[in-house]
Amino acid sequence: MKIAVISDIHANATAFESVLRALDEEAPDRILCAGDVVGYGPHPRQCIEMVRQRGIPCVLGNHDEYTSQIGMQDLWQIREEAKTSIVWSQSMLSDHHIQWLRNLPRMIDVEGIQIVHGSHALWPPWRYVTNSAKAAQNFLFQGRQIAFNGHTHVPLLAMHRRGLPAQVIPLTSCRLPRNEASRVLVGVGSVGQPRDGDCRASFVLLDTEKSTLRLRRVEYDVAEVQNDIQAAGLPGKLAQRLSAGR
Numbered sequence: 001m002k003i004a005v006i007s008d009i010h011a012n013a014t015a016f017e018s019v020l021r022a023l024d025e026e027a028p029d030r031i032l033c034a035g036d037v038v039g040y041g042p043h044p045r046q047c048i049e050m051v052r053q054r055g056i057p058c059v060l061g062n063h064d065e066y067t068s069q070i071g072m073q074d075l076w077q078i079r080e081e082a083k084t085s086i087v088w089s090q091s092m093l094s095d096h097h098i099q100w101l102r103n104l105p106r107m108i109d110v111e112g113i114q115i116v117h118g119s120h121a122l123w124p125p126w127r128y129v130t131n132s133a134k135a136a137q138n139f140l141f142q143g144r145q146i147a148f149n150g151h152t153h154v155p156l157l158a159m160h161r162r163g164l165p166a167q168v169i170p171l172t173s174c175r176l177p178r179n180e181a182s183r184v185l186v187g188v189g190s191v192g193q194p195r196d197g198d199c200r201a202s203f204v205l206l207d208t209e210k211s212t213l214r215l216r217r218v219e220y221d222v223a224e225v226q227n228d229i230q231a232a233g234l235p236g237k238l239a240q241r242l243s244a245g246r
């Protein structure tokens with residue numbers, strides 16, 4: 001079985017369309033999403049509609065959660081430009097969209113794999129699994145051998161084998177360990193706001209028979225999204241970072 005995992009679309013419908021075209025070529029058996037459909041970008045409504053039309057199972061991301069909390073922005077401990085974009089997103093969405101975001105699950109468990117947005121460890125909330133200590137904490141709560149996440153916007157591979165410390169390395173296409181006792185958490189990067197210095201959208205394909213992971217990068221029209229960010233009156237920083245991939 002071929003499973004594609006996408007994440008952190010962040011209301012960037014232009015990048016998402018390019019990724020969906022690449023996915024049509026790849027023709028995976030399943031497409032799963034690790035959350036943050038909205039936030040930062042100028043197309044929140046379109047991106048929710050696209051995920052729903054394709055019937056892509058999706059978990060709750062932190063931006064999805066904040067966007068569903070109308071009038072609660074004083075409680076969010078996030079950067080000012082993120083807050084501005086979330087409050088703007090709320091104004092663009094119907095009650096129906098807000099309800100859809102609110103109902104997203106924190107974890108999906110399908111075909112023997114798990115999908116979370118940040119970490120299996122739910123406290124502190126919305127952890128970034130970027131080092132061995134945070135990976136070790138994640139693996140205490142990860143029930144399946146293979147899981148996928150997003151949140152860091154960087155393709156990363158967290159691994160643990162019995163008797164060895166957990167480690168986190170940049171993700172490249174690779175073969176997975178077959179040892180049942182091992183644990184792997186695959187960070188798939190971001191569709192709509194990559195932060196590893198490569199501005200192309202990213203997603204990951206798992207081949208469950210061959211036990212292989214393939215990282216795919218997809219070009220999209222960054223300038224078009226930057227224009228839409230400006231036209232929406234969103235902070236300029238959010239447009240600049242798309243071409244920098246940071």
Ligand code: ZN
Pocket residue numbers: 008010036061063151153
């Ligand atoms: Zn995100």
